[in-house]
Amino acid sequence: MKVAIIGAGISGLLSALELIEQGCSVTIFDQQQAGKAASWAGGGILSPMYPWRYPQAVNELAQHGKALYQAWNEKLRPVSGIDFEIHESGMLIFDEDDFETGLNYASRHQEPMQQCEYLQREQLEQVNPQIAAQFRHAIYFPQIANVRNPRLLQSLTAYLKQHPLVQFIEHCPVAQLQIQHRRIQSIQTADGAQHSADQYVLATGAWSAHWAAQLQLDIPVQPIQGQMVLFKAPAHWLPTMCMNKVMYLIPREDGHIVCGSSTLQAGFNTAPDAAVQRSILQACFEMVPELEQFPIVQQWAGLRPGSPAGVPYIGKMPDLENLWANFGHYRNGLCMGPASAQLLRQLMLQQPLLACPDAYDPAQLHAGAGAQAV
Numbered sequence: 001m002k003v004a005i006i007g008a009g010i011s012g013l014l015s016a017l018e019l020i021e022q023g024c025s026v027t028i029f030d031q032q033q034a035g036k037a038a039s040w041a042g043g044g045i046l047s048p049m050y051p052w053r054y055p056q057a058v059n060e061l062a063q064h065g066k067a068l069y070q071a072w073n074e075k076l077r078p079v080s081g082i083d084f085e086i087h088e089s090g091m092l093i094f095d096e097d098d099f100e101t102g103l104n105y106a107s108r109h110q111e112p113m114q115q116c117e118y119l120q121r122e123q124l125e126q127v128n129p130q131i132a133a134q135f136r137h138a139i140y141f142p143q144i145a146n147v148r149n150p151r152l153l154q155s156l157t158a159y160l161k162q163h164p165l166v167q168f169i170e171h172c173p174v175a176q177l178q179i180q181h182r183r184i185q186s187i188q189t190a191d192g193a194q195h196s197a198d199q200y201v202l203a204t205g206a207w208s209a210h211w212a213a214q215l216q217l218d219i220p221v222q223p224i225q226g227q228m229v230l231f232k233a234p235a236h237w238l239p240t241m242c243m244n245k246v247m248y249l250i251p252r253e254d255g256h257i258v259c260g261s262s263t264l265q266a267g268f269n270t271a272p273d274a275a276v277q278r279s280i281l282q283a284c285f286e287m288v289p290e291l292e293q294f295p296i297v298q299q300w301a302g303l304r305p306g307s308p309a310g311v312p313y314i315g316k317m318p319d320l321e322n323l324w325a326n327f328g329h330y331r332n333g334l335c336m337g338p339a340s341a342q343l344l345r346q347l348m349l350q351q352p353l354l355a356c357p358d359a360y361d362p363a364q365l366h367a368g369a370g371a372q373a374v
Contacts, residue, residue: 001025003348004187004197006174008034010149010333011326012203013156014341017072020165022349027195028166029187031173031207035153038205039333041228041302043250043258044149046335047091047141049243051114052101057311057359058332061339063111064354066145068338069152079162082155085148087253091141092119092128094244094287102139116141128240130288146241146250149334169195177214183321199348201324202317206268206303208327217318217365221328223268224306227276228260229284230298231291238288247283249291257291259284263304270301306330314340314360315347324348325362 001024005012008030016026028034046066048054066086073084093102099118106114116139124131124138131138160166169189176188177200186196202211206223238251250258262276277299285292307313307328317323326344329336339354346353 001199002197003027003199003201004029004195005201005203006187007203007205007327008168008170009037009203009205010035010039010153010337011205011329011340012201013153013160014337015201015203015326015344016160016166017156018341018345019348020163022345023165025165026167027169027197028160029169029172029174029189031171033170034157034168038302038304040150040153041226041300042149042334043228043248043260044147044152044334045091045241045248045250046086046145046147047114048332048335049246049248050093050095050098052098052105055309055311055359056109058336059109059111060355061336061343062332063113064339065335065337066113068342069147072338073155076155076159080155080158082151082158084152084155085253086145087148087251088143088145089240089251090127091144091241091243092124092131092138093141094135094138094242099139113143114141115143128238128242130238130290131242132287132289135287144241147334148252177211177323179320182319184323199322199324201326201344203326205305205327205333208305215317219365220308222265222306223303224330225262225264225266225269225301226260226304227262227264227272227280227301228258228299229277229280229296231257231259231294232297233257233291233294242287244287245283247280249284249288256297268303270303272299272301304330305333312336312340312360313362313365314344315357315362317362318366
């Protein structure tokens with residue numbers, strides 16, 4: 001089976017990986033360089049932030065992220081030469097209103113990875129001595145990891161580009177879907193070329209609403225800008241991830257610390273905003289005051305695919321026999337990505353399913369059925 005995947009972010013690349021493992025041939029299209037949009041810009045926490053604030057459909061997929069990335073890393077690293085750097089740093093959360101719910105979440109939802117413990121100040125200092133004195137207690141999730149997403153995307157892309165079943169067509173937007181008799185017959189790229197396949201996948205992230213007019217569907221996905229700041233500290237200086245009031249610090253193993261993240265409706269603008277940067281820095285210095293002594297080495301913004309409640313669309317698109325969706329992951333594309341791609345592959349190839357697909361069914365995209373993205 002020949003599959004065309006439109007979009008070379010984490011959803012498109014992992015979908016390709018799942019399909020070639022089953023012997024499918026894949027052509028991956030992207031309007032820019034593969035893996036350089038929202039997936040590159042994110043933080044890589046392998047858990048939803050405050051999972052109890054999300055619908056169960058989000059956590060159903062996210063809970064598989066860490067184990068699946070570990071397995072893919074073992075398979076891809078010998079070929080790509082690039083380690084994903086899955087760092088089991090654990091996570092401290094300081095939001096007191098979330099303590100009780102967080103402490104009960106793992107047992108209530110049978111998610112052992114979300115086991116957490118309540119720490120008072122003395123224990124907190126032992127786990128992470130850099131935390132500001134004003135924080136007298138926290139809840140601690142020792143098993144939560146982060147993946148170094150730029151390295152993840154580099155590894156995925158390198159592996160796929162050397163694979164005999166994969167072709168990349170980059171810097172070439174798909175302009176139109178050629179539809180006849182309820183089937184996509186081919187796609188036309190901006191250079192006028194026609195490309196045909198047996199099945200087609202939209203993995204177009206924040207750009208997914210672009211297809212609404214042509215498909216006569218309501219696709220309530222819109223770009224939500226998220227801004228980040230990167231510090232460089234000594235290796236292992238910050239031992240855990242930290243989160244308070246939806247702002248987070250993510251330590252990498254070499255001492256880089258990713259700080260974020262904001263939400264801003266700014267269309268497709270990816271220019272960092274000075275006022276937003278100040279709010280990120282204020283929140284991060286509040287948690288870890290000594291961070292201010294280290295240099296900022298980079299700042300950037302990416303575009304999340306904002307969708308109603310953050311639940312992605314995965315499965316066959318309405319009224320067409322060979323067009324599939326894997327988009328709309330909002331803030332959790334990296335942690336939901338491996339299971340999303342696996343579920344898509346299982347649906348496409350009519351295999352046993354990882355999860356009940358009903359919550360992700362693109363049938364809800366019929367005109368007028370969608371809510372506004374958040």
